[in-house]
Amino acid sequence: MFGGGRAPILVLSQNTKRESGRKVQLENINAGKQIADVIRTCLGPQAMLKMLMDPMGGIVMTNDGNAILREITVQHPAAKSMIEIARTQDEEVGDGTTSVIVLAGEMLAAGEQFLHQNMHPTVIIRQYKEALEDMVTLLEGPLSVPIDRNDKAALANVVKGCIGTKFIGRWSDIAVNIALDAVNTVLIEDNGRTEVDIKRYAKVEKIPGGSVEESQILRGVMVNKDVTHPKMKRYIQNPRIMLLDCSLEYKKGESQTNVEITAETDFTRLLELEEEHVRRQCDEIIALKPDVVFTEKGVSDLAQHFLLKAGISAVRRLRKSDNNRIARACGATIVNRTEELQESDIGTGAGLFEIKKLGDEYFCYITECKNPKACTILLRGASKDILNETERNLQDALQVARNIMLLPKLVPGGGAIEMAVAQKLLQKATHGPYRALAHALEIVPKTLAQNCGANTIRTLTALRAKHANHTDQNSPCTWGIDGESGELVEQTTNGLWEPLAVKLQTYKTAVETAILLLRIDDIVSGSKKKGDKEVARPAEMQKEEQQQQD
């Protein structure tokens, strides 16, 4: 054409890399498996912690699947997808982040052999979906047992099971009590809907120092603040609490106002007005005889003076969320304009107001509340890293407790439920991906056995035999693995039980992720994404604005 060799036609930009076909599918599976391998050792009671260094030089010590994966930077897009599911699991149910990754990795791997046999991915996917549906019906049906929400001992046992695999396992009694109390405190039932808002009303305060044993849950709220004036009372029994979200100082109006002063007395009058304003606000407060005034904004020196004279303690610059918690704990209403204060706005539910010094800082306690609907969990520990890990563990425990409250059903733990489900699925299927998926479930007891150093093959075979002999169709076989010793145990009444919600979510997420990744046959990297950014940005900005507002 041009005499010599023809110049190649460039259709795509040169910095785009494209891979397709079988290679991509196998790579995706590998990426999934690798991610699963990273955190496999974090499963079960014999789990080890991982220490991670982030790019800033900070340290994270954890065995929480989500916390580990969040810190890891991965290149492969499929691995990113895996990491995302840990987050989903964490946000939806709070626990089981490690198992979801391990399971998803194994389910991907189970699909690999069929790809080698030239089976079409859509066929594998369809069977996976079918298996997932069967799993869900099995879990919701015969394989789960209901639990009484008011049975404290049984609840404690479940939460203990969750905590057992974590760093705070050694202090499990304390942690269990904290978790259950906290959830019971913030549980609200109105109009037939149950609301458990842990995020907003069960605040975890970490104070370095002391030991983990000293951690406790308060029947009320604690904030990291001191009274504004040293002479104000620091210990009040049965306080009348007033909550404000306005400042007790002179503030100019929003509109631009100019004052033209013609006489010199006018200027003095202006200054007087400012004083009068503060004075009036204080008078209005004092009229209701509160013992403590909390405000989200500032308190001027003048106002402090008036309040001090009236024997009122004032605490300033509270966070909005803290103010909300105090409001729920003592039954007060947050008021903005002092002239609108009424007797009903005063909170009288608290039994004690107290300022305590912990370490080097002052803390304000509002405790012994009659019917607190909010609480603070006070965590103590040797260092910040330990505290952070303790908090993460406690959050998991809280979530588990909440899940049982919302869906009071349990499944046997320690790999028992996985074995039971696998067994039932195997009875149904004869071949193909459906069967492979059932086998993939066995990764959980297998990993448990591995992590505690038991003989994997022997333990698994024994476990499988136990489950195969189980004939009762209406209750699950409760034989599982004791994660400490590696022996088979029957998880009957006092054994290890897990909330159904966590297991359901784990299976659903794991299978669907496997499906997502198996469907891919082409990876193009280095593509542009301008159009999307424009769309995404305004939404993000609005979100930020909202957060600033809140």
Next chain:
Amino acid sequence: MSIFASPLSVAGTRTSGAPVRTQNVMAAASIANIVKSSLGPVGLDKMLVDDIGDVTVTNDGATILRLLEVEHPAAKVLVELAQLQDEEVGDGTTSVVIIAAELLKNADELVKQKIHPTSIISGYRLACKEACRYIQDNLTIPVEELTKACVVNVAKTSMSSKIIGADADLFAAMVVDAANAIKVLDSSKNPLYPIKAVNILKAHGRSARESMLIQGYALNCTVASQAMPKKIVHAKIACLDFSLQKAKMKMGVQVLINDPEKLEAIRARELDITKERIQKILAAGVNVVLVSGGIDDLCLKYFVESGAMGVRRVKKADLKRIAKATGAAFLTSLTNMDGEECFDSSMVGEAAEVVQERISDDELILIKGPKARTAASIILRGPNDFYCDEMERSVHDALCAVKRVLESKSVVAGGGSVEAALSIYLENFATTLSSREQLAIAEFAKSLLVIPKTLAVNAAQDATDLVAKLRAYQNTSQTKADLANLKWVGLDLLEGVVRDNKKAGVLEPTVSKIKSLKFATEAAITILRIDDMIKLDPEQRGDKSYKQAMESGELYD
């Protein structure tokens, strides 16, 4: 090429004649190759990673091509073609690209046989016109047969190739219900289905099967204050498009006072204006206030005290739809014609229930059972964000397909049936012509077969064998009047056989087929007409040009 030898006055390269055409055709073919494997119920997905590492997993042709950085000008035409199909029809983006590329490829063959492009172009035009007419006349399934099951089948067909294909039953019903809920009548009593009115929200967590259709409106907002009620039955809703904030003079307006005492009065007034407004609204019995602007903390107490729900920063578009659905007035201010502020009960919208619900780690406000009109929102759940994004695209495609069917009231059989029928018909039609367009029309007929072929190839079936069978059936249906029912025969890709796709419920909107044929032909013609390409060298300048700035994304920051 030296400057002196260049016939152009500016620096650049020029190619013309056959090489240009071949290049263009090659470029088009390579674009089609990229999307080819995502066609059909057994098509697979693509994973696209952008320069900052964000991942998109998709099966939608338009999305794939939009995210690719395509450089070749002819290839860009095809990318725009997919975009056009996406906007016009919403579905069938992959097939339109594949047809266009195949048309080009076959045209190039003809050109190599020394047939002038203009003859090919006129042949293609004629073929396209004839094909569209034939679809309209013979291949559509008429209105009377259009039952709900039929519409559900259309949605299913659109979804079958997507990630939600395995759960098509659930989603198809959801999509059809959603489309029916947003039906409106235009001025001449024709039903319209504004797809944008279906609010699709994504939240990761749970499983895809737990996605929900809400007969009402879902808002991605939370109540302004935690002390407000989270559930209100028999809600009376006010939609306000202004802020309930401390009254403030507009910029540049100054208040000048002489008496210092008045200063205090102004401050008090600032607070009172908003307070009065809120009290007027609450006095009308409103217990849910949706505001597009902000609500100051100082105003929250009034809501809390009267047990009303206040929601701030509701998106304007959402607010407008809620206003329509609940029958509320969309108020930009409270001022009436007399210049006085008032809020009367006619401006209040009603809904059966307004509730704030926790979904995953987030909270949503659901407005259920609006009074004036039905509305629909779909909340999609899935294992991670990529999955949810892809679900959203699939649901959108399905919604578009359903909308087209409901509006145009006719469907055609899918699974390559229409293409095969057309190819037979056009081949016969070509033989009736004695002009030189005959060849082009025959090639057009051949090109259409690329769809059943690709479908079969993706399903790992014997394409040649299947397509031959399919054509045989179609031929019989066109030649023997008593066997005309065979015209619904199409491919069954899971089993690898041919079957009656009308019975099997594989249906597609007629509009989608006709439009995609027309668009593909137009695009192919555009590229065919090119016989010369002049590419200017990029201007070398010290400072950054507008284009460079645009490419490096600086203009967006």
